[in-house]
Structure formats: structure tokens, C-alpha cells
Amino acid sequence: MTRVSIPLLPADGPVVRVTGGDVRGLRAAEPDGIDSWRGIPYAAPPVGELRFRAPAPVVAWSGIRDATSFGLMASQQGPVRVARSTSVAPSSGEDCLTINVHAPAERGSKPLPVMVFIHGGGYTAGSSRDFSGQGEEFVRTGRVVFVSFNYRLGALGYLDFTRYASRQHPFQSNLGLRDQVAALRWVRDNIAAFDGDPNQVTVFGESAGGNAVTTLMAVPAARGLFARAIAQSPPPHSVYARKATGQWAGEFVGMLRQIVSRRQGAGSSVTRDVPALLAGASTVDLLAAAEILRVRTPITYPGAFPFAPVVDGDFLPESPLVAFREGRAHRIPLIVGTNDREGSIFRGRVDILPRTPARIRALFARAPETSHAPMRAAYPGIPGRRSGADFGADYGFWYPSTRVTDFHSRYAATFAYRFDFAPRLLKLVGLHATHGVEMFALFGRADEPIARAMTSLGGYEQYVAAGERMRGFWLNFAERSEPGPEWPCYSEATRSTLIIDAVDRVVDDPRAVRRRAWNDFLPELAG
Structure with missing residues (x-):
């Protein structure tokens, strides 16, 4: 050795x-x-x-x-866009x-x-x-x-x-x-x-x-x-079958070949031996091809993201949602939760959700026609900006998380939450309790510049307090498999969910109308 x-x-x-x-x-x-x-x-x-x-x-x-x-x-990829630089x-x-x-x-x-x-x-x-x-x-x-x-x-x-x-x-x-x-x-x-x-x-x-x-x-x-x-x-459910991942790998190889060819200049020849190309490519070239694939895939394949686990039949033998439904997931205590408006921040460079009119139309085209009207009723104004963002986020985060909580609660202790607290500034700019907003509070970093900016118009004390309570729940759970007496165990009979806000509360089956609409819209996940 x-x-x-x-x-x-x-x-x-x-x-x-x-x-x-x-x-x-x-x-x-x-x-x-x-x-x-x-x-x-x-x-x-x-x-x-x-x-x-x-x-x-x-x-x-x-x-x-x-x-x-x-x-x-x-x-x-570094902070500079790949179109201008391929810096690491x-x-x-x-x-x-x-x-x-x-x-x-x-x-x-x-x-x-x-x-x-x-x-x-x-x-x-x-x-x-x-x-x-x-x-x-x-x-x-x-x-x-x-x-x-x-x-x-x-x-x-x-x-x-x-x-x-x-x-x-x-x-x-x-x-x-x-x-x-x-x-x-x-x-x-x-x-x-x-x-x-x-x-x-x-x-x-x-x-x-x-x-x-x-x-x-x-x-x-x-x-x-x-x-x-x-x-x-x-x-x-951002875990994909080999057919899809193989398609993305093929597209990546084509992009990588073009990048290497452009870098080497006119008259150069890039090896047609794909394994040798992948094994020998520079990190910079791999990152450049990955950035192109990352941007293109959500447009070409609405609702999908290329960098995710694959059901390979070996290390990951089946879809996690199937494993949860059939009781083959590890039967251990689990907390699952999402934020109130996950999708509001997914714009610009991170616009990966099916939140645009074209992407929403593509998902509607794949769904049973009888589910269209209930889904439009659940998201009034779709595909408008706010309703589109909520639809895309619920597709990516909230609805499949409800499937995990439903399925796992049949076999092991499960707890559900939703983080709703948003400082005043985030409400004014239309972000509300968006994706990741709880992280600064949970980890006691509310004095970071970004967190200070979020709370500059008020809400600092409540934000810190919400994070402290959340951290306490996590510590209790790590010690004794339950977050606290004020947070009831989840079951399909009640769907009790802790809403973490300025004042916490428990709500049974929040957004039941949306949940039922998604059950019809994505029957393959409904179980």
C-alpha cells in the first residue's frame, strides 16, 4: 500500500x-x-x-x-457564466x-x-x-x-x-x-x-x-x-430510468466532443473512442459540457434535470417512491418537509422547474385529460407567473414529498412540516418563504449578509426564533426519534403537518385540494 x-x-x-x-x-x-x-x-x-x-x-x-x-x-462551475469562461x-x-x-x-x-x-x-x-x-x-x-x-x-x-x-x-x-x-x-x-x-x-x-x-x-x-x-x-422523484439517463449521457458526449474540437482548433481530430474521450477530458471541458446540458435539459425535457441518481437495477434497484410505497425503504423514523413557496426563486440561471408556459403545457399534454380542469382550479391563473411558479415547485418538491410521507407513514414513524415564515422584504419582492430560506435560521447564521438583507425591513427576531425552534426539533429527533410533543406523528388518516411560522401550528391535510388534483394529474405517483 x-x-x-x-x-x-x-x-x-x-x-x-x-x-x-x-x-x-x-x-x-x-x-x-x-x-x-x-x-x-x-x-x-x-x-x-x-x-x-x-x-x-x-x-x-x-x-x-x-x-x-x-x-x-x-x-x-465558477461564478462566471460558461458562455464567457470555462473557469473552475x-x-x-x-x-x-x-x-x-x-x-x-x-x-x-x-x-x-x-x-x-x-x-x-x-x-x-x-x-x-x-x-x-x-x-x-x-x-x-x-x-x-x-x-x-x-x-x-x-x-x-x-x-x-x-x-x-x-x-x-x-x-x-x-x-x-x-x-x-x-x-x-x-x-x-x-x-x-x-x-x-x-x-x-x-x-x-x-x-x-x-x-x-x-x-x-x-x-x-x-x-x-x-x-x-x-x-x-x-x-x-428526481431519480430517473436508464433510458433517460442514457439519452442525457449521449447528448453530453456530443457536447464534449464539440468543446474539445473547438479548443484544439481547425484541422484537429477528436478521438472517436468515447471511453478515452471521457477519461482523458480536462475538468474544465467536462464542466463546460455539463453547463450546456444543465441549461438545455429542462427546456427539452420539461420537469427533468439531468444530474440525478439513476435506477440502475444494482446499487439503486428501484425508484425510491416505489420502495417507499411497497415498504422496502429503510423503516426508520423520518421527517419530510417543504417551504411555502419553493418555486418563487427559480428564475434566470436556476430556472430548472416546469414553471414557464411551454413547460407547463408539456406536462398537461402528458397528464390524463380529465385531470386538467381540477389542476387549473387548484392553480388559478396558470400559467401566470405566480401560479406557474407554485405549480412547478409543487411538481418538483411538494407533491412528491406528500407521496413519501403518505407511503412511509404506513411502515415507520413519519413527521411532516411546512416552513412558512418569510421576513417582510421577501414578501414585498414576491419570494415569500422560498426554497432554502430556512437554512440561515436553522444553522444560526441569521447575521450573514444575505440573511441580514432579507430581514432589513423587519422580522429578524421572529426569523431567528423560528430557526431556534426548528433546530430544537432536529436535535430532539436525533436524540430520541421524535421532534417534540407539539408535533404529532403523521398518518394518512389525518396528514397532520407542523407549520413553522412566527407562531407554529398544526394543520391537518394542508392544501388538500391541490393534493387531490395532483393525484389525478400524476397517477403514476399517486400509489
Whole structure:
């Protein structure tokens, strides 16, 4: 086994032994009371021959490894649009499979529950170094150990190139999803060194991270790696069959060939060996082709997004919604919820929902004709801007989440919520409680510039308080599998849902008219 020599570090932080060797973390200055270990490898770098391959075991090192800095973010497009530049985001790269652990500096006599956060970003952006990836406000309570990690994104993690696999290039599917399972295995095997309890792991995530949670619930290899789950604003049915993912992979290869040809200039010849093209392409060229595919796909295939898990019949044997319906999803306690107006922020560069007139017409054309009138009644003015945004968001987030809660409640404890609080400014600009708005409050980052701007016209105290209550629910759930006595368990008989607002309340079967309209409009999801 190759061994990497890491220079010894001064004794300025706690040292623990993990898979691969010893790591020294960072002890935060008081009164934070947090020990942090960052950038620990949980798998081998997925580069060279390991590109488009399942995560391989960690490469061991000698000495004590510096674990005071975050690892590279997964390769992703930078802030400059691809039409003008194909630059890679700062501090990103393919060698990205690292994990971070944050624990209370004061240790108790018993191991603590563990909360593992999966970042969002549409499976094309984001990282564990985002504000939500550190979880200080969770750790400062002294009640949990907090874990975050990076996983492969975009074409490198979420396009299915198995149709092009060869003996020399044995590509595999669901790479980002496999990374997530590898990270959870690392937690199982190593978290006791950080005073965490490997039998009390709660996995949670938002947006794409929420999709990761609902998908992991249907992955056989993930069984037993977590005891509870929380899915915030998940798009649970953004998991696709091989026919669709194969089509997108083919389109991507065509785009990549054109990009490489243009870069090489006139008279150059690009290899027709697709496996060699994919294996040898630069990260910049892969990102450029992925950005084109990301923009085009929601237009060409309304309601679809190309970077998502694939039902490959192996690692992910069936659609997660089918697994939930049939009781084959992991039968563990689950919280699922969405925000009041998820779709209002999906404009411009992130316009991926079926919210435009053309995309809405395409979905109506695929739905039973008898469902059209009830759907129009549920969304008055459709395809107007507001009704279109709500329709698109309900298609992507809310309605499939109701299916998950209905199905899972038949087999295990399930809790449903809706986050409704919106500061005054967000209401004035028409965003309201949009996608992701709860994150700054939940993670105690209401003083971030964006959050301060959101609350500049009022609502700061109520926003902070809503986040504190939500964080309390999450901590209770991580400790004892239920969020609190004021939040009833969900059942199909009542569909009791906690509405998180300036004042929380419980509502039975909120938006029942919409739910029934969608049952007829998407009978394949109704179950």
C-alpha cells in the first residue's frame, strides 16, 4: 500500500486515529467549545483511473495529518457564466472526497448522537465548507457530533456513462450516491473516536441533499448506516430510468466532443473512442459540457434535470417512491418537509422547474385529460407567473414529498412540516418563504449578509426564533426519534403537518385540494 508522509504538527489541537492514520484537528477558542477536524479523506482520490469509478478505499498515510482546513470542493462551475469562461470554481477539483467532524470540546461520559449533513446545490454546486456544513449551533448545545462531507457533482458524479464502459474504462453508475454511502461507512467505522455513537446517526439534507436522503432510504448498501433521516425540500422523484439517463449521457458526449474540437482548433481530430474521450477530458471541458446540458435539459425535457441518481437495477434497484410505497425503504423514523413557496426563486440561471408556459403545457399534454380542469382550479391563473411558479415547485418538491410521507407513514414513524415564515422584504419582492430560506435560521447564521438583507425591513427576531425552534426539533429527533410533543406523528388518516411560522401550528391535510388534483394529474405517483 502506498504511504503518504505527512509532517508532524505542533500540539495545538486534538489528535485521533481514523481510517488511514492519525489526524490533528483544530480546537476553537472559547467560548465556542468546539473541536473540529476538516478535510479527512474518506475514500481515495477519484482521479486518473478512478475517474467515473466507485469510491476506492482510503490511501493510508504516516505521521499526523493536518485536519485543520477544509478539503477541495467537488469540481463545479465558477461564478462566471460558461458562455464567457470555462473557469473552475476556486478551491475545487476532482480530489474532493473528504469529510469533516465537529464535536463539543467538553466530552461527557456517554457517546453522543451524530448528525450527518448532505449539502444541496442541484448536484452541480455546493460543498461541506458552506455555512451549513459546519453546524456550530448544533454542536454548541453539547448534544450532538456534527459531520459534513463533499461528494462528486455534475458529470463527474451524476451522469450515467455505463453504456460506454469498456474493459480499460469500467465506468460505474451513481457515483455521487456511492460517495455518500462511503462517507456514511466512514462515520460508522470512525465516529467513536470523536465520541459519537455509530448506532445513533441521523442523516439530513436540503434540496439535492434532501433528494440524497430520500434516495439513500432506498439504497440497500445504506441499510443500517443511519437510524433516522430528515429530508428538507427534497425532490424525491428526481431519480430517473436508464433510458433517460442514457439519452442525457449521449447528448453530453456530443457536447464534449464539440468543446474539445473547438479548443484544439481547425484541422484537429477528436478521438472517436468515447471511453478515452471521457477519461482523458480536462475538468474544465467536462464542466463546460455539463453547463450546456444543465441549461438545455429542462427546456427539452420539461420537469427533468439531468444530474440525478439513476435506477440502475444494482446499487439503486428501484425508484425510491416505489420502495417507499411497497415498504422496502429503510423503516426508520423520518421527517419530510417543504417551504411555502419553493418555486418563487427559480428564475434566470436556476430556472430548472416546469414553471414557464411551454413547460407547463408539456406536462398537461402528458397528464390524463380529465385531470386538467381540477389542476387549473387548484392553480388559478396558470400559467401566470405566480401560479406557474407554485405549480412547478409543487411538481418538483411538494407533491412528491406528500407521496413519501403518505407511503412511509404506513411502515415507520413519519413527521411532516411546512416552513412558512418569510421576513417582510421577501414578501414585498414576491419570494415569500422560498426554497432554502430556512437554512440561515436553522444553522444560526441569521447575521450573514444575505440573511441580514432579507430581514432589513423587519422580522429578524421572529426569523431567528423560528430557526431556534426548528433546530430544537432536529436535535430532539436525533436524540430520541421524535421532534417534540407539539408535533404529532403523521398518518394518512389525518396528514397532520407542523407549520413553522412566527407562531407554529398544526394543520391537518394542508392544501388538500391541490393534493387531490395532483393525484389525478400524476397517477403514476399517486400509489
